[in-house]
Amino acid sequence: MMTDQTIQKIIGNVLKYGVRTVLVIAAIGGSIFLYDHSSETVDYTRFTENDHSIFQVTSDVLKGTAGLDARSIIFLAILVLFCTPFIRLLLSLVSFILEKDRLYVFITTLVLVIICFSVYFGFGH
Amino acid sequence: MQKAVLRPLYSLPLRKNPVIRTFILHTIMTVLVFTLIALLGSVCAGIIGSLSGLGGGIVVIPLLTILLGVDIHYAIGAALVSVIATSSGSAAAYIKEGIANMRMGMFLEIATTAGAVAGALISSAAPASFIAVLFGLALIFSAANSLRQKEEHLVTQSSSFAQRLKLPSTYPGMNGQPIAYGTKNVAGGFGMMGLAGMLSGMLGIGSGAFKVIAMDTIMKIPFKVSTTTSNFMMGVTALASCVIYIQKGYIVPDICLPVMIGVLAGAMIGSRILMRTDPKKLRKFFAFIIIFLALNMMYNGFKGKF
Numbered sequence: 205m206m207t208d209q210t211i212q213k214i215i216g217n218v219l220k221y222g223v224r225t226v227l228v229i230a231a232i233g234g235s236i237f238l239y240d241h242s243s244e245t246v247d248y249t250r251f252t253e254n255d256h257s258i259f260q261v262t263s264d265v266l267k268g269t270a271g272l273d274a275r276s277i278i279f280l281a282i283l284v285l286f287c288t289p290f291i292r293l294l295l296s297l298v299s300f301i302l303e304k305d306r307l308y309v310f311i312t313t314l315v316l317v318i319i320c321f322s323v324y325f326g327f328g329h
Numbered sequence: 330m331q332k333a334v335l336r337p338l339y340s341l342p343l344r345k346n347p348v349i350r351t352f353i354l355h356t357i358m359t360v361l362v363f364t365l366i367a368l369l370g371s372v373c374a375g376i377i378g379s380l381s382g383l384g385g386g387i388v389v390i391p392l393l394t395i396l397l398g399v400d401i402h403y404a405i406g407a408a409l410v411s412v413i414a415t416s417s418g419s420a421a422a423y424i425k426e427g428i429a430n431m432r433m434g435m436f437l438e439i440a441t442t443a444g445a446v447a448g449a450l451i452s453s454a455a456p457a458s459f460i461a462v463l464f465g466l467a468l469i470f471s472a473a474n475s476l477r478q479k480e481e482h483l484v485t486q487s488s489s490f491a492q493r494l495k496l497p498s499t500y501p502g503m504n505g506q507p508i509a510y511g512t513k514n515v516a517g518g519f520g521m522m523g524l525a526g527m528l529s530g531m532l533g534i535g536s537g538a539f540k541v542i543a544m545d546t547i548m549k550i551p552f553k554v555s556t557t558t559s560n561f562m563m564g565v566t567a568l569a570s571c572v573i574y575i576q577k578g579y580i581v582p583d584i585c586l587p588v589m590i591g592v593l594a595g596a597m598i599g600s601r602i603l604m605r606t607d608p609k610k611l612r613k614f615f616a617f618i619i620i621f622l623a624l625n626m627m628y629n630g631f632k633g634k635f
Contacts, residue, residue: 212424212431219564220421223414227590234364234586242361246583251400253453254578261575278582282410285589286571288417289564296435307494311435315565318442322572325450 211299222288233277375595385592405533406579441526448530449570461630468623487511530570
C-alpha cells in the first residue's frame with residue numbers, strides 16, 4: 205500500500221538526488237567550458253531577446269551535449285534541474301490519485317496545466 | 330562581438346583612455362575571471378541569503394548587476410535557476426521530516442504559478458530600469474520584514490473553506506509528538522500568494538518573505554510550517570517563470586553555472602552556521618547591507634543605467 209509517507213519519501217529522494225545529478229553534470233560541463241574558453245573575454249551587458257520554444261532549446265542542447273559542447277552540457281544540467289520540481293508535481297499527482305483524493309487530483313492537474321501554459325505564452329508572443 | 334566588461338570599471342574616468350580601455354576589455358574580464366568572481370560572490374550571496382532568511386536569489390541579482398555589470402534580464406534568469414536549486418536541495422529534508430504541508434503547498438501553487446507566468450510576461454515587456462526600481466523596493470521590504478519580531482501562534486480553529494480543502498494538518502513537535510494546527514483566511518492567503526508569485530516571476534526571486542506573510546500573517550499557520558512550505562513551493566513557482574525565461578533567452582549557461590553552484594554551496598554553509606549561532610544579531614547587519622544594495626539598484630534604475 206502506497207501511503208502518503210512513502211510518496212513523500214520518494215519525493216524527498218527525487219529532489220535530493222536530482223540536485224546532486226545536476227551538480228555533477230554542471231561540474232563536468234563547467235570544467236570543459238573553462239578548459240575551452242577560459243581566456244575569451246565576455247560581455248553580458250546587453251540583453252538580446254530570443255524566441256526559441258522549449259522543445260527547440262531541448263533538442264539543441266541534446267545535440268550539443270552529444271558533441272561535448274560545454275555550454276550545452278551546462279544547459280543540460282539546468283534542464284535536469286527544471287525536471288526536479290516537475291517530477292515532484294507528477295509524483296504528488298500519483299499520490300493523490302492513489303488516495304482517490306479527487307479535489308487534489310484536480311488542483312495538481314491545474315498547476316501542471318498552468319506550467320504547460322507558460323510554454324505556450326513564453327513562445328512566439 | 331565580445332567586449333565590454335565591468336560596469337564599475339567602465340564608470341571610472343580611466344575608461345576614456347583608449348589603452349586602458351582596451352586592456353580592461355580584452356585582458357581582465359575573461360571567462361575565467363568572470364566565473365571566479367561570480368562564483369565567489371554567489372557563495373557569499375548564498376550565505377547571506379540563508380542567514381538573513383531572504384534566500385540567495387534576491388542577494389545575487391544586485392551582485393551580478395552592480396558588481397559585474399551583467400544585464401538585469403540575465404541576472405534574473407541566473408538567480409531564478411539558483412532559486413530552483415536551493416528550493417529542491419533544502420525541501421528534500423523538510424519533506425522527509427513531514428514539516429511542510431504538501432496539500433497547502435499544492436493548493437497555493439495555483440496562485441503562485443499563475444502569478445509567476447504573469448510576472449515573467451510583464452518582466453519581458455517592462456523596461457529594465459522599472460524592474461530595477463521594483464526590485465529595490467521588494468528587497469527593502471523583505472529586509473525590513475526579516476527584522477520584524479515574529480510571534481509564534483497556533484490556532485486550532487479552521488475556517489470551513491480550509492477544512493473543505495483539507496488544509497489543517499499536524500507537524501512534528503520537539504519530542505516527536507504531532508502538533509495540530511488550523512488554517513484561517515484561505516482567500517486572503519491565496520491572493521497574497523498570487524502577488525508573491527508575480528514578484529517571483531518578474532524579479533527572479535523566490536519571494537519567500539511574501540509567501541511567509543501570506544501563510545504566517547494571513548492564514549495563521551505556525552512559523553515552522555510556513556517557512557518550510559514556502560521553500561518547498563519555490564521550485565515549482567520558479568519553474569513556471571523559468572520556462573518562459575528559457576524561451577526568451579534569459580538563461581545563459583555561462584552565468585548560471587557559477588551562480589547556481591555558488592548559491593547552493595553558500596546556502597549549505599549558511600545552514601551550518603545557523604545551527605551554531607543565533608542569527609538575530611547577524612540579521613540586523615545583513616539587513617543594512619541589503620538595504621544598501623537595494624538603494625544602489627534603485628538609484629541606478631532611476632538614472633536609467635540598466
